[in-house]
Amino acid sequence: xNPYLEMLIAFHIVVGAxxxxxxxxxxxxxxxxxxxxxxxxxxxxxxxxxxxxxxxxHVAALEGRLSIQELLITFFLFLTAPVTxxxxxxxxxxxxxxxxxxxxxxxxxxGWSTFESVEDEPLAEDRAVDAS
Amino acid sequence: MIEYALTFGFVAVSAALLMxxxxxxxxxxxxxxxxxxxxxxxxxxxxxxxxxxxxxxTLYFESALLLAMFSFISTVACSRFLLRGDVIE
Numbered sequence: 001x002n003p004y005l006e007m008l009i010a011f012h013i014v015v016g017a018x019x020x021x022x023x024x025x026x027x028x029x030x031x032x033x034x035x036x037x038x039x040x041x042x043x044x045x046x047x048x049x050x051x052x053x054x055x056x057x058h059v060a061a062l063e064g065r066l067s068i069q070e071l072l073i074t075f076f077l078f079l080t081a082p083v084t085x086x087x088x089x090x091x092x093x094x095x096x097x098x099x100x101x102x103x104x105x106x107x108x109x110x111g112w113s114t115f116e117s118v119e120d121e122p123l124a125e126d127r128a129v130d131a132s
Numbered sequence: 133m134i135e136y137a138l139t140f141g142f143v144a145v146s147a148a149l150l151m152x153x154x155x156x157x158x159x160x161x162x163x164x165x166x167x168x169x170x171x172x173x174x175x176x177x178x179x180x181x182x183x184x185x186x187x188x189x190t191l192y193f194e195s196a197l198l199l200a201m202f203s204f205i206s207t208v209a210c211s212r213f214l215l216r217g218d219v220i221e
Contacts, residue, residue, distance in 0.1 A: 024148035
């Protein structure tokens with residue numbers, strides 16, 4: 001194999017593995033969950049992207065064709081990482097955080113939208129009573 | 133040169149998995165454990181990709197794709213269940 005291509009693949013592998021380790025180190029280092037989410041959702045996704053680019057160059061150099069599975073995995077991970085972080089943060093806010101004491105005030109007339117929508121929405125039992 | 137980079141990659145990703153395991157064992161809340169498992173699956177995907185480079189085959193990419201989908205669906209389902217008490221309403 002071309003030594004410059006080998007250098008490129010090795011560079012991507014090293015950078016990707018480094019960012020994966022950094023993301024997991026952030027997971028054990030930060031003080032609370034809202035800070036801890038930054039590590040897995042940003043650094044680890046970038047690290048996996050680096051490893052996948054290295055694998056794509058490797059397949060292209062070895063077999064001379066473009067491998068599409070890595071692109072699929074990359075797109076899927078980059079699309080799902082923010083959605084996962086959003087769901088986890090929302091579940092954490094609603095289960096562990098007291099909105100009156102622990103969250104900062106908003107500047108406008110309305111409070112935090114995720115908590116206001118809970119108050120406005122009728123409960124499941126009420127809807128069942130209304131339907132019956 | 134790729135062999136040395138792969139050795140470094142295996143060591144780094146394995147250390148990351150151990151750190152995730154520590155968070156999974158000692159996380160104070162349930163959501164910490166959910167995040168730890170999600171990160172573990174992403175690290176396992178990276179490990180599978182690096183192993184695919186090591187043995188020079190493209191056989192394992194489908195399993196990595198399946199793991200990515202399974203990790204996303206299970207994390208969202210777990211968060212929904214903790215948030216609403218039900219997965220599909």
